[in-house]
Amino acid sequence: MAVIDLYNVKGQKIGTREISDEVFNIDPNYDVMWRYVDYQLSLRRAGTASTKTRGEVSGGGRKPWPQKHTGRARHGSIRSPIWRHGGVAHGPKPRDWSKKLPKKMKKLALRSALSQRFREGNLIVVDDIKLEKPSTKEMIGILKNLGLDGQKVLIVLPWKNPEYENVKLSARNLETVKVIIADNPGARREDERAIRIDGLNVYDIMNHDKLVLAWDTVVKIEEVLK
Incomplete structure (x- = not known):
């Protein structure tokens, strides 16, 4: 099992966590990654x-x-x-213009992109990122604490709830930051029905220099991609 440092939003290292070699530490398959990006961008064409x-x-x-x-x-x-x-x-x-891609190739492409970022040292795992209300100032502060200010950053949160939604709204005015909520469609939680509003994808991972994952996101990714 690969080991990665765990940080809090203050930028302090609070421990380490084991992550799956099957998901985060494989030899990247660049051909399949290109096919996924081509498939994804083709779906966007009107x-x-x-x-x-x-x-x-x-x-x-x-x-x-x-x-x-x-x-x-x-x-x-x-x-x-x-x-x-x-x-x-x-x-x-x-x-x-849409194309088709087998599910196994999609999963391999995602594992390859995640592994690429991990091996580069551009994968950062935090215990959690939540905001009680939208605040671009607070978001900038979190990025500075993590040493990510001025860099192109993708933040992936595990599911839809008000506190995660506030994080997404806080980053809306930051050109170099994108927040996505990688939820499962149709899943139900105690407070509300979770709705897929984004989704983890290879294009966004490769289009940003740094990848920030909440620990719950890592757990979900391993459940889906193993």
């Missing part, structure tokens, strides 16, 4: 770009001039793609 072909552009029913004896090139329609205001040849049409 696929609504559209142009009109010569058959869809209005007008052009009449032959612009006789076929012969004018000394000009022959044309059958003013809506030909070679004419100004004509149709577009081979232009984009609405389409579905």
Whole structure:
């Protein structure tokens, strides 16, 4: 089992924890990581770009001039793609850009991304991060305590509740910080129904220099990815 330091929000080391080698300390598979990012970004594409072909552009029913004896090139329609205001040849049409990726590859990609950050020393585990009310000032203070001010940081919290939601709201105005709540869809807790509002993903992990996980998040990740 790999061992990682555990910090509090004051930046103080309060102990160490064992983390699963199967999840946080494998040899990263960069090919599968690329496939996951490609799959993820493809899902974001709207696929609504559209142009009109010569058959869809209005007008052009009449032959612009006789076929012969004018000394000009022959044309059958003013809506030909070679004419100004004509149709577009081979232009984009609405389409579905989404791709599919097997579940095993998704899990391998996540394990690879987490392991990459752990081996780089860019994975930071804190006991918990909670705020009673939204406060950007407090959020900046927490980042400074952890030595992360001015860096591109991804913070992953375990489930939706008001205190975690306040953390997310507090980081909303910080350009270099993103907070996601990696909850399970349809899960139920005592206080409310947990709703998936973000989700852990490879693109966000690799798009940020530092990864900060609450300890409960680590436990959840190991439950899902082992």
